[in-house]
Amino acid sequence: MADPSDEQANKEDYADFEARVKRTIYIDQLSPQVTSQVIKAALEQCANVVNTEFIVNYTIPYDIPAAALVELDNESQAKAAVNLMNDFPFIIGGMPRPVRAVYAKPEMFRDRPRKPGLKFEISWVKQGDPEHDGMVKLKGLAKRQEAENMALIKTQLEAENVLAAQQQETLDANYKKFDILENIMQNGNIKNLAQHYKVKLADD
Amino acid sequence: MDGSSKNIQFSWGKRRSKGGAKMDTQFYGSFTFDNVKYSLYDCVYLFKHGEPEPYIGKILKIWEQNQAKKVKILWFFSPDEIRSYLSGPVMEKEIFLASGDGTGLADINPLEALAGKCTVVCISKDERNRQPTPREQAVADYIFYRFFDVGNCTLSDQVPEKIGGLEVNDLLNPKDEQVTSYTCQDVQGVDQKLGVGLVAPLPQSAVKMDNENLVTAVIPPMSDAIPLPPAVKEDDKAKAAAVSLPPAVKEDGKAKVAVAPLPPAVKEGVPKPTQNIPKRTEKDYSEKMPSKKLKLSQDLTSQSMAPVPDVKVRPGPLEPLTRQAVDRSKWFTPLPWDEELLAADEGGRLVYIQNLDIQFGASDIVELIHEALQQSCIARPINHPTYDDPNNGKAYAVFRSKKAADAAILKINSGLVVGGRPLYCSKGLLKVPKSSGALVGHLTITNQRMGQRQREEQKKAVSTSHCSQPNTIEYDLALDWMLVREKQTRKFSILHKKHKEERKSFAAKIGK
Numbered sequence: 001m002a003d004p005s006d007e008q009a010n011k012e013d014y015a016d017f018e019a020r021v022k023r024t025i026y027i028d029q030l031s032p033q034v035t036s037q038v039i040k041a042a043l044e045q046c047a048n049v050v051n052t053e054f055i056v057n058y059t060i061p062y063d064i065p066a067a068a069l070v071e072l073d074n075e076s077q078a079k080a081a082v083n084l085m086n087d088f089p090f091i092i093g094g095m096p097r098p099v100r101a102v103y104a105k106p107e108m109f110r111d112r113p114r115k116p117g118l119k120f121e122i123s124w125v126k127q128g129d130p131e132h133d134g135m136v137k138l139k140g141l142a143k144r145q146e147a148e149n150m151a152l153i154k155t156q157l158e159a160e161n162v163l164a165a166q167q168q169e170t171l172d173a174n175y176k177k178f179d180i181l182e183n184i185m186q187n188g189n190i191k192n193l194a195q196h197y198k199v200k201l202a203d204d
Numbered sequence: 205m206d207g208s209s210k211n212i213q214f215s216w217g218k219r220r221s222k223g224g225a226k227m228d229t230q231f232y233g234s235f236t237f238d239n240v241k242y243s244l245y246d247c248v249y250l251f252k253h254g255e256p257e258p259y260i261g262k263i264l265k266i267w268e269q270n271q272a273k274k275v276k277i278l279w280f281f282s283p284d285e286i287r288s289y290l291s292g293p294v295m296e297k298e299i300f301l302a303s304g305d306g307t308g309l310a311d312i313n314p315l316e317a318l319a320g321k322c323t324v325v326c327i328s329k330d331e332r333n334r335q336p337t338p339r340e341q342a343v344a345d346y347i348f349y350r351f352f353d354v355g356n357c358t359l360s361d362q363v364p365e366k367i368g369g370l371e372v373n374d375l376l377n378p379k380d381e382q383v384t385s386y387t388c389q390d391v392q393g394v395d396q397k398l399g400v401g402l403v404a405p406l407p408q409s410a411v412k413m414d415n416e417n418l419v420t421a422v423i424p425p426m427s428d429a430i431p432l433p434p435a436v437k438e439d440d441k442a443k444a445a446a447v448s449l450p451p452a453v454k455e456d457g458k459a460k461v462a463v464a465p466l467p468p469a470v471k472e473g474v475p476k477p478t479q480n481i482p483k484r485t486e487k488d489y490s491e492k493m494p495s496k497k498l499k500l501s502q503d504l505t506s507q508s509m510a511p512v513p514d515v516k517v518r519p520g521p522l523e524p525l526t527r528q529a530v531d532r533s534k535w536f537t538p539l540p541w542d543e544e545l546l547a548a549d550e551g552g553r554l555v556y557i558q559n560l561d562i563q564f565g566a567s568d569i570v571e572l573i574h575e576a577l578q579q580s581c582i583a584r585p586i587n588h589p590t591y592d593d594p595n596n597g598k599a600y601a602v603f604r605s606k607k608a609a610d611a612a613i614l615k616i617n618s619g620l621v622v623g624g625r626p627l628y629c630s631k632g633l634l635k636v637p638k639s640s641g642a643l644v645g646h647l648t649i650t651n652q653r654m655g656q657r658q659r660e661e662q663k664k665a666v667s668t669s670h671c672s673q674p675n676t677i678e679y680d681l682a683l684d685w686m687l688v689r690e691k692q693t694r695k696f697s698i699l700h701k702k703h704k705e706e707r708k709s710f711a712a713k714i715g716k
Binding site: 036055089097125136139161164 | 256542558559561562563564565566568584585586587588590591592593594595596598600618620621622623625628634635636639642643644645646647649669670671677678679681682683684685686688692695696699700703710714
């Protein structure tokens, strides 16, 4: 497993990988309709996109927004992009929900190379061992935490839905209002109304 | 992923003329790549990294110069690519052949860019085109009868005399009924411009398989049963023979058709990149096929105890990820991982492991399983960066057989502890709902009174990206979202921190 030339190659691989991580940003809250072309065009103003990898959802049993790891030319571009998206609501492919960008972390890459020096110790704890109980409890803890996590995700998604519905309502109402205004301007009713309420239309 | 192996099978087929200014270019009529035989005028897939749908093209020329192997590809356009020039109905499975002159007609690509063959049948009523049988048309991956002139950007169903300097006869249906063969593979490509301009003389029609392959493929379907021994002997045969299975599923064992889909190499099958599985029925068929193929050869190898070829093939799909794709716009690195997952799940070989250290990469997990269980597998961590708890690393592992997977689950659950973390696992794919088309929070204005043009404009407008400026309604709404998000991020980080603390204190308590 660990002969020197291998280790060296590993280290280099990992160093390359780390460099890549530094210039990659993680964008989420993306619409599932967004393609890599769209992302490339969107980021053109501050960065050149080398590569886009969409994250496939394997674990969350809900309808979640899309996400992508976007590799840029260099670290400064990554900084610029993240800052831009944090300062201003950056909209990609649909309004008004903005996307979010953070710096990428190694764990986000699903096909990352071995981290040199990462050791894992394996032990078998069977029934009857003194530690067995503890392990079982730890397992239970892990499962419970999973459930808690999922519950949090669920409530958040629900909150998002509520906000979206609310915004849609406001938008529709506003739109209707403007529509009515435009109509009466167009078909001249506004003149009648002005006359009726004895309000001057023009500003003279 | 580490270990970029360069051992993709390759061999040249028919030699043709030599050419080039320094007589250093050798032209060929066919070659075998990754155990798929490609000939001139075959229709092929090429993937672009990040794009769900592959590009389709026709091989016009094959050559090698200065150790570099290249193919010249004449492009087909999908309806989406030329949507703005299309009017009227589009047939199912219809694509459009490029014609005329200009960019977008054809490109030179490294041979390694090819991702498999497909069948494209021409249904033009032109007298030069051999009319396809209804069956040919039904089993074909795609059909075409219209040409898109890249110079004028016009669509026409008139068959041009020449395309790209070649007589159009070679580009229409070959004289003999084609044996279809397809399925994509994992490869990549780099594009460059080469100025080799020889017109290749016309080889006689592109029968996709030469006779010997035909024979091997014909024999199994006759039995209409699983071809056991041949499949085990070598990878090649296995792939050829395994063909008979899926056709039996679809076509009620019509032997002739069973010959048709001769699958190429890699057992891992169609590397359809992540999300979109193409909707064409033929393609769905091809999706099913590799998965059955996998199961089949899987069972065979485990029965006859010849694990070696299998293991060698296994790491296959992991490799392509290290090959890069440099631009022009058509090159790819498709991911067979998702196909692999589906196939494994069907075969009962998929295990979902939890509570790993999130730092473990794919190869770490593979090694872990190897050390702990003396089993080999392919594995990948699958945490979702936004939502998953970073204290609990999750991964999918695909084992070589159902028995192996079952055994692994039992052993792991009975008490495998890695670095103080007891792992637990279960069988099968998690149910993840398909994402709905649009994002929650993307608002639309429901207004019926817009004309066609206005609607298109609006569609375009919505899809442009921008930074929201403070003088719009949108800005306020967007800020609402940012607020919600900020709250969410904090909630998550608090929860995850709490989890971490809990785990630490718990572990301390039980004295580990």
